Amino acid sequence: METETLKGTKNYTPEEQILREKIIKIIKEVLERYGFNPIETPILQPYSLLSSKYGGGEEILKECYKLKDQGNRKLGLRYELTITLARYLNENPNIKLPFKRYEIGKIFRDGPVKKAREREFTQFDADIIGTNSKFADLEILSILEEVFKKLNIDVEIRLNDKKILFQILKYAGIEGDQNFQNSIILTIDKLEKIGRKGVEKELMQKGLDKNKISKIFKLIEISGKNEKILEELSKKINVDDIKEIVRLSKIQGLKKIKLSPSLARGLAYYTDLIFEVFSEKMSSSLAGGGRYNNLFKNLINKDLPSVGVSFGIDAIASILKPEKKSKVQSYLIPVGISAEKFLPIVKELRKNINTDFDLIGRGLSKNLEFADRNKIPYSIIVGEKELKEGKVKLKNMETGEEKVLSLEETVKIIKSI
């Protein structure tokens, strides 16, 4: 029986799952505070939707899992949650706009496996659909800042505008078709990773001369405070849109926003604002997104300018430390008493606290070992003696301290942790 792990897929233990659920809960709560509602789209999609030339682009499509059903229809597993949103919008044409929705779901990419990027992984997306308003962009940036503050992760939210990148190309005198321009932009995006030397080399390989390359660097290497970057850039190109976002961010009191003229992000469908969230603890980003004003026009012929963000749950989990190994709060150990006597105690405890009990009639020491190994904070021991007194023996598994208490007092202590 082949039961080995499939590379790029992962089993999550309770410890890992408790942490992931905590992250998801924090993001959900922030999004709901901001007026977002949950939806769910299917994993299985028509391959024709996933493979649309207006979708995620060729790079992603290469990594799309393909299959057929019994009716010989060509299907694929979704590789992101934005493209499946198109089908959702098509099915629900009467939505009032702007539509703020979030979705948590599995996505699949048959590509190289690296840290915090499996072949099957959980993505958490939030989007505001159907408006070009800068307030929508501001909502997403505010959410990012609040989420990472609540997660207690120090981050930098790098910001750019896709239009700035195209203007930089124009300024440098680079012409050619969309694909060529996109390819130059993808090289520029590597500045952080491969440094100025690396980017120069790649640009030369792509046929740019020294003069053009130096013009590019003149603009993408501008550094300093956001205001200074804007001022410098505005001498050469139009930066009004991102300037307005920076202004609104200031009113909103956002502190983590950092303009980054070389930031490009991979996906071809972004049109304006783009952003990525970085922590010093990790080389890949924890979240990212941007404004995509043409995607739904191209895919489903609807003019729905939109802005959205994706959180990588596994990436975020990988830099946080699990706190709990178990959700169980107390473990009842009956000592020589019958089911008629201990089942009602278990029932009473479960009105207030998460309780497990000895199912298999082990001895006291084996039971204590079980509670200890599972990191259950309290054991509750009940024998004839305790029953007669109407009490239980509460054992703090960390300190070893034991107390004989009423059930009520016991519940109060355990609930207080």
Add this chain to the structure above:
Amino acid sequence: METETLKGTKNYTPEEQILREKIIKIIKEVLERYGFNPIETPILQPYSLLSSKYGGGEEILKECYKLKDQGNRKLGLRYELTITLARYLNENPNIKLPFKRYEIGKIFRDGPVKKAREREFTQFDADIIGTNSKFADLEILSILEEVFKKLNIDVEIRLNDKKILFQILKYAGIEGDQNFQNSIILTIDKLEKIGRKGVEKELMQKGLDKNKISKIFKLIEISGKNEKILEELSKKINVDDIKEIVRLSKIQGLKKIKLSPSLARGLAYYTDLIFEVFSEKMSSSLAGGGRYNNLFKNLINKDLPSVGVSFGIDAIASILKPEKKSKVQSYLIPVGISAEKFLPIVKELRKNINTDFDLIGRGLSKNLEFADRNKIPYSIIVGEKELKEGKVKLKNMETGEEKVLSLEETVKIIKSI
């Protein structure tokens, strides 16, 4: 662009999703009270695991979606959450037993689509692994009763023992290989659906004579109170195991348990206790499960007798009425005031309540219409006049009533609903 719905897959709107999340939350809370912890297993699995002859059986395997990855490995999408648990247990050999875990996840079956049974759907499983204890069986039955009480769904929990079915066959003088016996049992299981006449006809087609068929009916048609059924059955066959479960259920105060000697459930791997939960509002079951003592021995060569239950989230959702169309509690409408003035109010509201606001500068009436159509309970209107007074205008969208209040009073009112 093909974006039509793929048959058997479903988009869930906020209204539907809010209901599904409520159901999941209730089940999770009950399970955690009973000492269960969450795990997660992958959807993509090696096809060899899914197709093991010890798995779900041929019927299910026919409906398994198959695919290959770029490395030409044969994969499949999981069709249930018990078989993927095998891989989990294999990867985590040091788990302390008994292991109580739950998992919520998508499963896939490329079969006929019917009400509340899509091709891609959400299953919620809970299992106690590694003990043959009747207390484990009792835990699962207690959970079922508590979950449906909390969901406010009146149910009957039908109970049987796989061993009773095999003994009935023996009593009726039916011999033959396992497959033949299983096929007879599957026919018996249809009693509720196709009636005595239908079952008789099918049994005759399978080659049973009148005498054998009448012997079968003598036992499977015994009705009445659980005690009476046990008494009658015990004259012909051994019912000690289920008798003990009925006894424990009584101590536990369970009220929905109903012995049903014809109940069989589809899956071949159940060995002892089996159960299914029915509501009068629906023909298919809302939950079901049983004891499977040999599955992990066969699949991964580990002796882990287990008992578990599956909840069908879509089936349960289909008989409950959605309550909320949106999680948004208040909608702020600025009237002729600048971002500097209204953004801080939005921020303050979001400390306590879920708040959306006008992103696109609509007029008051369009904004009220938006809030109304989205079933947001309160609108908050703020113009220069309100700002000067340090107040806001709160409009109850259901009654139409308007009040001029401080922000504090506003939050208090909205939080109280």
